[in-house]
Amino acid sequence: MGLHGAVQRTWxxxxxxxxxxxxxxxxxxxxxxxxxxxxxxxxxxxxAAAHYTDDGVLPRVLVLDKxxxxxxxxxxxxxxxxxFVYAMxxxxxxxxxxxxVGWRTRSMTFALSVLH
Numbered sequence: 001m002g003l004h005g006a007v008q009r010t011w012x013x014x015x016x017x018x019x020x021x022x023x024x025x026x027x028x029x030x031x032x033x034x035x036x037x038x039x040x041x042x043x044x045x046x047x048a049a050a051h052y053t054d055d056g057v058l059p060r061v062l063v064l065d066k067x068x069x070x071x072x073x074x075x076x077x078x079x080x081x082x083x084f085v086y087a088m089x090x091x092x093x094x095x096x097x098x099x100x101v102g103w104r105t106r107s108m109t110f111a112l113s114v115l116h
């Protein structure tokens with residue numbers, strides 16, 4: 001291999017050193033993102049009746065008739081009751097906390113994308 005192989009190995013090592021990711025930084029980002037989702041849910045819980053129920057500003061009937069896109073589906077449109085919304089918020093918060101602590105991260109990432 002000689003000098004060319006040594007230079008190539010050094011170059012690869014340097015690229016990995018510069019552009020590589022540390023798993024601790026990814027874990028910190030995941031933790032902060034999970035806590036941000038929980039904070040967002042807590043902030044939205046106060047206005048849940050106005051924004052997520054059929055008695056609120058925009059009932060589900062209008063959303064489904066006028067604004068529904070064929071590729072956009074929200075699990076919050078399954079029911080218009082406040083108890084359903086709070087149950088979905090609770091499930092969403094549990095999934096976000098499980099994501100934050102790193103339990104089955106890929107599954108929780110998919111679940112968060114479905115719930116959001």
